[in-house]
Amino acid sequence: MADLKVKIGNLEFKNPVTTASGTFGSGQEYSDFIDLNKLGGIFVKGITPKNREGNPYPRMAETASGMLNAVGLQNKGVDYFIEEIYPVVKKFDTHIIPNVNGSSIEEYLEVTEKLNNIDDIKAIELNISCPNVKEGGMAFGVKKSSAIAVTKAVREICDKTLIVKLSPNVTDIADMAKAVEDSGADAVSLVNTFLGMAINHKTRKPVLSTITGGLSGPAIKPIALRMVWQVSNAVKIPVIGLGGIMNAGDAIEFILAGASAVQIGTANFIDPQISVKIIDGINDYLNENNFNSVKEIIGGLMREI
Amino acid sequence: MKKIIDFLVSDVKWLNENTYLLDLYSEEKLPEILPGNFAEIRIEKASEVLLRRPFSIHDVDYEKNIISFFIKVAGKGTSQLAKYEKGEKLNVIFPLGNFFSLPKEKDILIIGGGSGIAPLKLMGKFFKENGVKPVFLIGGRTENDIFLVDELNNYGEVFITTEDGSLGEKGLVTQHPVFNSDNFKYKKIYTCGPEPMMKAIAKFASKNDIDCEVSLENTMACGIGACLCCVVETKEGNKCVCTEGPVFNIKDLKWQI
The missing domain is CATH 2.40.30.10 (Translation factors)
Known part of the structure; x- marks a missing residue:
């Protein structure tokens, strides 16, 4: 067994494989299929201050090697998370990392403040990249000044490891990553979904109720990988890579590009056991290539072709 | 599990x-x-x-x-x-997902349209084991779309409608004589099929105060309540068709009918 432990800021993860927010519920949804204790971490579904019903149906469209979603942060609010969901999932031996959302800086602070009071929560993921909400979300993540403002404000009141989730819908993601690093982020996770759209030519109507939505899945992997590589070269803080990871090979590629950990997203829908299979696959890869620790391959891209 | x-x-x-x-x-x-x-x-x-x-x-x-x-x-x-x-x-x-409830009532009408007849055999079996003998009404465009009649006959009487009249009564399921509201004798309706058909049935059921369960087939990704893509609007907010459905009582849905 290779050493799979990685560090994100001051926080140790038993392995680099986590599940992406919005694709894994709170974890419980998958407990019939895998042992959640094996995961490095679970990034739980996005949380807002109050109950949100999200966008109207239809919210999903399968596209070539991917899917568009426009869920719109449906969740029951931070109090419900703390009272009803967290007590159930905290018993699992893995990091439970809430994904924090808001339509204003005040709302981000409200959610952060409440989560900050829970000792067992060691990290939060600040979502400034949701493409499916009218206010807040991606609006904070595509403009440098607002990304800086919300990161600084949350950093001020947050004692936890602060991971900022970046939007790929920007001109220069490395520049954005540097800006949040300078604003106090302990790590960045990237990428969230790409803004996309589907039309049914037969009905001449959009497929999604919101017309546009977020594209995920293997279709986005090469772009996500490129962005993870660019950001890893630009910042000193750890990078968590995601975007279309379907198997252990994909996960290893993100790690070679510079990611210290990965998040598995859309692949969970196709194979609910994939996250654990990826952990095993990374271990096998390290053994077969005579590495003692996964840390040896972080950023280990060989530059000569 | x-x-x-x-x-x-x-x-x-x-x-x-x-x-x-x-x-x-x-x-x-x-x-x-x-x-x-x-x-x-x-x-x-x-x-x-x-x-x-x-x-x-x-x-x-x-x-x-x-x-x-x-x-x-x-x-x-x-x-x-x-x-x-x-x-x-x-x-x-x-x-x-959930399942069709076992009826408390005796006179049961089960309506299937198109591929919506898929769960009808299991319903017939399950209801028979529990002493309930339903009536089935299945509809299709032509006789080519009507299946499982012999199998469903094992569990209850089967009525048929086709839009072109090539088999059974001519017209849509809701035009079948059983829907003559003056002598509609069924106390509970279960239905699975195209949404316009289910909505027409739901409209009849709610107008005549008849308990009615529908099975929805919203587009899904995960099927296990994680992605929240397949929601339907209910009186208690958006619910996942995959975990809180696919079967809903029409009184809980916010259908415009």
Whole structure:
């Protein structure tokens, strides 16, 4: 067994494989299929201050090697998370990392403040990249000044490891990553979904109720990988890579590009056991290539072709 | 408890040019499956089909470890699934979702349209085991779209409508004489089929104060309540069709009918 432990800021993860927010519920949804204790971490579904019903149906469209979603942060609010969901999932031996959302800086602070009071929560993921909400979300993540403002404000009141989730819908993601690093982020996770759209030519109507939505899945992997590589070269803080990871090979590629950990997203829908299979696959890869620790391959891209 | 199992295709029986019964065999004992439960099938052979596809479970044989699906080839997923032959592997997550409730009433009408007749056999079986003998009403465009009549006859009387009148009564299911509201004798309606059909039935049921359950087939990704893509608007907010459905009582839905 290779050493799979990685560090994100001051926080140790038993392995680099986590599940992406919005694709894994709170974890419980998958407990019939895998042992959640094996995961490095679970990034739980996005949380807002109050109950949100999200966008109207239809919210999903399968596209070539991917899917568009426009869920719109449906969740029951931070109090419900703390009272009803967290007590159930905290018993699992893995990091439970809430994904924090808001339509204003005040709302981000409200959610952060409440989560900050829970000792067992060691990290939060600040979502400034949701493409499916009218206010807040991606609006904070595509403009440098607002990304800086919300990161600084949350950093001020947050004692936890602060991971900022970046939007790929920007001109220069490395520049954005540097800006949040300078604003106090302990790590960045990237990428969230790409803004996309589907039309049914037969009905001449959009497929999604919101017309546009977020594209995920293997279709986005090469772009996500490129962005993870660019950001890893630009910042000193750890990078968590995601975007279309379907198997252990994909996960290893993100790690070679510079990611210290990965998040598995859309692949969970196709194979609910994939996250654990990826952990095993990374271990096998390290053994077969005579590495003692996964840390040896972080950023280990060989530059000569 | 939900399971994820590799099944082998044990039989493919074509009923017409685009409709077939798919039997899957597992070495593992099958868990209890209730009428209305569905399964998410991974169509791995076809790379253009990324997500699993949900199918209502048509029948189950606990002794032989076989589950059956009634499948109408309609889109990309079903076209690719139809290429699977005997002996090939299919990975399935099941049983998913809730189920049709066992009726307290005696006079039961079960209405299926198109591929919505898929769960009717399991309903008939389950109701019979519990001493309930329903009446089935199935509809299609032509006699070519009417299936399972003999099988459903084992569990209750079967009425048929076709839009062109080639079999049974001519017209839509809601134009069948049983819907003459002056002598409508059924105390509970269950229905599965195209949404316009279910809405027309729901409209009749709510107007005449008859309890009615519908089975929805919203587009899904995960099937297990994680992605929140398949929601339907209910009086208690958005609910997942995959975990809180697919069966809903119409009194809980916010359907504009």
